[in-house]
Amino acid sequence: MKSIDLQIAKNAPDSLRLLWSRDFFKAWKNFGQIVKKLSEDGYNFSNAEFGMALKRCTHLTRKGKRGAYEYIQKYPFIKDEKKSK
Numbered sequence: 001m002k003s004i005d006l007q008i009a010k011n012a013p014d015s016l017r018l019l020w021s022r023d024f025f026k027a028w029k030n031f032g033q034i035v036k037k038l039s040e041d042g043y044n045f046s047n048a049e050f051g052m053a054l055k056r057c058t059h060l061t062r063k064g065k066r067g068a069y070e071y072i073q074k075y076p077f078i079k080d081e082k083k084s085k
Contacts, residue, residue, distance in 0.1 A: 012053035
């Protein structure tokens with residue numbers, strides 16, 4: 001019997017890491033696209049929570065001006081094999 005690997009994010013930073021692990025940030029994404037995708041997945045944190053999480057996110061870089069930032073990954077997600085065993 002195979003176990004199902006369910007990933008649940010309980011806060012905004014974890015939800016961004018979850019998107020990163022699914023290659024969502026391979027291309028530039030704006031705030032609205034990020035919030036829409038997370039909402040489709042059932043994550044509905046406040047805009048302030050998402051904004052602060054994006055600002056502090058070390059695996060993403062941003063471009064643009066205040067109110068119109070876009071985000072992309074700095075490097076691809078690599079699953080840590082030590083943690084999965």
